[in-house]
Amino acid sequence: MMLIEETAVSQAALPLAEFKAHLRLGTGFDDDTLQDAVLESFLRAALAAIEARTGKALIARGFSWTVTRWRDQAGQALPIAPVSAVTALKLRSQTDEEEVIDPALYLLEADMQRPILRPRGTLLPMIPEGGVAEVVLTAGYGPTWGDLPADLAQAVLLLAAHYYEYRDETALGGGCMPFGVTSLIERYRTVRLFAGGAAR
Known part of the structure; x- marks a missing residue:
């Protein structure tokens, strides 16, 4: 991570x-x-x-977080708070092929201590073997x-x-x-x- x-x-x-x-x-x-x-x-x-x-x-600013696997596909806690927006979710394969995930498939569960990236369906998208997921977000009080x-x-x-x-x-x-x-x-x-x- x-x-x-x-x-x-x-x-x-x-x-x-x-x-x-x-x-x-x-x-x-x-x-x-x-x-x-x-x-x-x-x-x-x-x-x-x-x-x-x-x-x-x-102070609010942009961050990107890369992870090789989800701890829980039903909802991944983010490493920083407070998060005001998740602006992109991307999957990148071992060969650097990139897939941008449709924002309609996930949502931010806002929390001042432990914000969570949740799927709108059952699970977050599978991270490719040897690849990573990149979460682009805005964090800060303002x-x-x-x-x-x-x-x-x-x-x-x-x-x-x-x-x-x-x-x-x-x-x-x-x-x-x-x-x-x-x-x-x-x-x-x-x-x-x-x-x-x-x-x-």
Whole structure:
């Protein structure tokens, strides 16, 4: 299985002004934008870290997911949430022959924790031996920063500020995340109940 981010979070969607206010950086000076590139990099890093911990896409964008077999042909759980649309389902053979599946044959069962790709009939289409299925989807709370739940938005700012504060620190342990951030994102973390089995 492989999940690929097809479109990046746009610069316009990043809360640069909010982040500067959070850091209490001075304004009204000639060099107001001097640190913008650095601040943007910390925001992107914080977004990526929180998305990895929660399994959620925060800002809406396109993804593609390839899988060699369905865990359950009656309904395949998708690896990211929330999903607003499945825009294509394709089957690709071992020889790279591609079949685009008619959207009338499947549907998205939306869920904030565990969205599922369902067949409109009995089963999802069979994946060719040695081939893959590719699901093209749009995931995220919305296209702008204001679409995020307030606690997730606050967690991003807190973590980005942490990265900014300790930008020269090399002794922090791997996976270090402040307690305030982990407590804010805890309820968004996906609980894995079906290790190796069908995820519904």
